[in-house]
Amino acid sequence: xxxxxxxxxxxxxxxxHKAMLVDHTSNVDEVMKYIADEAVLIPPxxxxxxxxxxxxxxxxxxxxxxxxxxxxxxxxxxxxxSGDLAYDFGHFKIVNQGPQGPITEEGYFVTLYKKxxxxxxxxxxxWNNIP
Amino acid sequence: MVRRGADVKExxxxxxxxxxxxxxxxxxxxxxxxxxxxxxxAISVLGLKDIELKTLEVVGEGDTVTEMGEYKLRxxxxxxxxxxxxxKYLVLWKKTLEGWQLRWxxxxxxxxxx
Numbered sequence: 001x002x003x004x005x006x007x008x009x010x011x012x013x014x015x016x017h018k019a020m021l022v023d024h025t026s027n028v029d030e031v032m033k034y035i036a037d038e039a040v041l042i043p044p045x046x047x048x049x050x051x052x053x054x055x056x057x058x059x060x061x062x063x064x065x066x067x068x069x070x071x072x073x074x075x076x077x078x079x080x081x082s083g084d085l086a087y088d089f090g091h092f093k094i095v096n097q098g099p100q101g102p103i104t105e106e107g108y109f110v111t112l113y114k115k116x117x118x119x120x121x122x123x124x125x126x127w128n129n130i131p
Numbered sequence: 132m133v134r135r136g137a138d139v140k141e142x143x144x145x146x147x148x149x150x151x152x153x154x155x156x157x158x159x160x161x162x163x164x165x166x167x168x169x170x171x172x173a174i175s176v177l178g179l180k181d182i183e184l185k186t187l188e189v190v191g192e193g194d195t196v197t198e199m200g201e202y203k204l205r206x207x208x209x210x211x212x213x214x215x216x217x218x219k220y221l222v223l224w225k226k227t228l229e230g231w232q233l234r235w236x237x238x239x240x241x242x243x244x245x
Contacts, residue, residue: 040188042199042239043239044218044240045239045240046243075159081195082195085191108153108159110223112197114190114191126199126220126239127237128156128239129156130155130156130158131156
């Protein structure tokens, strides 16, 4: 078994999570450097968005959206004993400026990270909505 | 894999003691007992009749793997027309002393908003 410093890996992952939040950056490339080529986003009411190129388009659209408020965060973050797989879940509430006024979306997410070439990469995220 | 017609106890044994289920339109369901109650309610109150799962991808090795896939489910609410839903799921499997069990379970619909 590898000797993995789980707490150190968690610190790295928390930093990545924060850097990827679209209300913290307007730089698409900054977000994309953490995303694996084969990453997948699994949104509700739609098909999976597969691959970094498709995700890049989504990130561009998200960055253009005016975020009025964003709250929530990671509830639990775990790193597998292998040291190359990590996953978190949490709650989010985001209010975006829509064409006819604020649009609120709230729910839970699960995110998957994999260590590729020594760096943590975002492999995928699924989320759903709560009323 | 659980057999068709399994009771909620059997369903519960698919999950770890500390499992978390994150269903849409619901609070987080924490722990095997609560998971049993959740699926019990889905069957007896909502009228959940059948779920088909199709694995699309498995990531990880060792004692933890994640599985992504698609589901189709059929609900037959009392006195109302049957409902079919299809969507995507992601589960986290953990190897425990009881074998491979589900630690986290989340899904969302692929159907457009009504």
